[in-house]
Amino acid sequence: MLKKKLFWQAILISILACVVVTMFAAWLAREQAKEELQTYLKDVAEQAMLRSDRAFTVSGNILDKLDRSDLKDCSEAHQRQLSIFIFKELFVRDVLYAPNQQVQCSQSSRVVYSLPPRDQQTISGPSLWFAFKGDLFRPSVLYGSGPHYAVLNSQYLVDILPVKKRELCIEAVLNNRVLAKTKGTPAHDNSWLQQSKVSLSNPHYVITAYLPPKELQRAWLGYFKDWLPLGFIVCVLLIGIIVWLTRRSFTMGLEIIEGLQLGEFVVHYQPMVALANGKVCCAEALLRWQRQNGSKISPDLFIGYAEENGQINLLTQFVLETVITDLAKLSHLDISVSVNLAGADLASPLFVENLAVLCRKYQIAPSRIELEITERSFVLGQSAINTISLLREAGHLILIDDFGTGYSSLSYLHHLPVDLLKIDKSFVQALGSGAATHHVASHIVQMAKDLGLEVVAEGIETSDQAEILKEMGVEWGQGWLYAKAMPFDDLCKFLQPSTTTPFKPLSSDPLPDAV
Ligand SMILES: Nc1nc2c(ncn2[C@@H]2O[C@@H]3COP(=O)(O)O[C@H]4[C@@H](O)[C@H](n5cnc6c(=O)[nH]c(N)nc65)O[C@@H]4COP(=O)(O)O[C@H]3[C@H]2O)c(=O)[nH]1
Structure with a gap:
């Protein structure tokens, strides 16, 4: 699907690039022809x-x-x-x-x-x-x-x-x-x-x-013919670049698999705190991909690609294995980790069983693995809902991620097997900003309360936002105000004081080496 889209996109961009180059050559030739003829006329008049x-x-x-x-x-x-x-x-x-x-x-x-x-x-x-x-x-x-x-x-x-x-x-x-x-x-x-x-x-x-x-046309044609070979070379170069970029996108799937084998993927953790007392209760697992040549690829790019091209199950498996082995090292702390799932994970018949096997192998209670599902997953229909029910029965908490940006009809939310709503960061950032969406967060909170669901707000960047959310009755918060996503070692250091003292916002504490 994506390949077909990329293919047509490449053809369209190539045609556009050639049209633009030809038009530019034509414009340049016209300007030159005009200038030559005006000089000619000036000489004649003189x-x-x-x-x-x-x-x-x-x-x-x-x-x-x-x-x-x-x-x-x-x-x-x-x-x-x-x-x-x-x-x-x-x-x-x-x-x-x-x-x-x-x-x-x-x-x-x-x-x-x-x-x-x-x-x-x-x-x-x-x-x-x-x-x-x-x-x-x-x-x-x-x-x-x-x-x-x-x-x-x-x-x-x-x-x-x-x-x-x-x-x-x-x-x-x-x-x-x-x-x-x-x-x-x-x-x-x-x-x-x-x-x-x-x-x-x-x-x-x-x-x-x-x-x-x-006469202008004749002179223009002369100059245009002169420009054509260069225009042709530029077009070929541009098409070459477009083909190269498209092939690169085509091969991203292979690169993801290769990246997993080469250990280019790592899991970072972004803490989630209880807004009431600032204690860290959970951390969201966020995947990072740094190529061996040092370049970083944004999750928005490779996750979307992997979701559409079938590599997402491999990535989820990697994240779950990493999270579970990391959690095993934190058995002395009362902390859970939330993992993002894609629609394809829920569609996989072995997913529930695999997760159960992993939890058993590392002796991790399922309640320590929370699962974040976007609203889009519910569009997959009854089978996805059945899988979510099974996961919930196994003891995992289910969060709806990016709530408010997807397709959920509020009316059928109470039929869904979920425990928490995660308000999308765009609504959190709209709080107190006067933007058209600044009331959305309070509506979501009200609705969650009516349904007996807890609420997490993501993307909290200021203490004002945290204060407003707390007053609204939001239980949990996550965002750069508290910490950015960080490697596991940094998370361990970060968690040390939180076991004894409540969390202090970042405005007074320096950030750990976050990514
Ligand atoms: N402006 C702002 N941003 C903040 C703040 N706090 C957190 N964020 C960013 O918001 C995103 C939250 O993750 P998400 O909504 O699940 O959105 C995630 C998630 O949908 C997807 N993703 C990341 N890791 C995984 C994964 O392991 N599996 C799956 N299926 N998707 C993943 O990629 C998306 C982007 O991830 P990231 O780039 O890591 O971006 C993360 C995080 O770095 C804040 O205070 N301000």
Whole structure:
């Protein structure tokens, strides 16, 4: 059952681990792709801005020279002078001579017409027409303060050829109006990656470079492919670790058996005291597992495993044998030991007989071995109840452990063959804490009294808790206030004064070397 659970758990965790690693690689690749493309766009926007700056500065200089020249008569010499500049600079398509906004001539024509009203005036003074046609073939940008004006190829402003070719779009915008743009640019499409550069000489002139989402996808895929081998190695490593941990859990059953053979298990004892006078009356046997390599394994882990995988009977047998041989050494003291039993112990047909044989062999009165049974054991049904009855008839006291945390229906408690209820430590620790469960302990005590059962409270850590429990009428107490679980030798030392003087709480006595 547990193996199957562990197997599916391992598969699930492996899949999850691989999904997480792949998602992380994908996220990393996306971040890298984004960064690369943003840097690319920034470079392109800067290059385009340099180009624009140069185009307008050079045009300004040309026009200045022409305006200063004496040739302003649309003569052949004047037109020749205009054409020299056109040949010198690729982005100048033509130069118009237009005194008082009246075009008199260009380098190749003498058609006379009026200039349309300008579209904008730049902050440095010259006027600007965004799509000036005049008598030209193609609409162009017209720029100048007059009487000479430069007809500029707007495409030149945005025509950048970066080293790495991509589906790039560039827009030059002046005062929120597009002055020039490459083909296919989707103005204001937020799904495109973009970077802008503002002109240093004119803050209203902005060049923005765009890349479509598919370029991001393409770059992402490239980086993702680079990450895949490493991601694969990490996945294999993680799966290896998960398989190793799972195999370790699978083999815990064998390790328990091996641990028993190697003597890695020991029984520790936690004293139980009479709350009325502080005298130690009993001790709970708690199993400890320390591997030969020094690591300690918690009972919550190995007991649960052993209960589900069939090694619990071996552990119980070991605990009972140890407890009985230890008790034989304490024959001069009036002390009993309580042992935890699991459902599988009660289900074993030989359990009652084995225990009787052990008690006889070491001449231990059964009343000195108390048996702690959790509420879960009763779920096993009538056969478990019959076994408990037999144990009780043999002279063992029966305690219900961790009372209040299990499935017991209070209504049928009086049918069960038990002598004591052990209040779970969670309810003891809730006492006086204001927690929602702080009343549970008093209800349990009240109910136990009604049924004529005695009560033990476990997990008592403070004298306030002990005082409250005593006032409630709880007879017995166990917890770190008195002592932690300790090896048998320490228990013997611990018990010496208790035979003559009542027990003093730990707050004034140092703890023995407890575990
Ligand atoms: N916070 C706090 N804890 C306290 C205090 N006093 C005692 N404890 C701890 O509470 C647990 C009491 O044992 P449990 O309820 O029977 O719960 C036990 C019991 O169910 C199981 N277990 C231990 N030994 C055996 C065994 O030999 N056989 C079986 N079947 N189960 C065992 O393992 C569980 C855990 O045992 P441990 O780790 O030894 O933990 C012990 C004990 O060390 C306290 O004042 N404060």
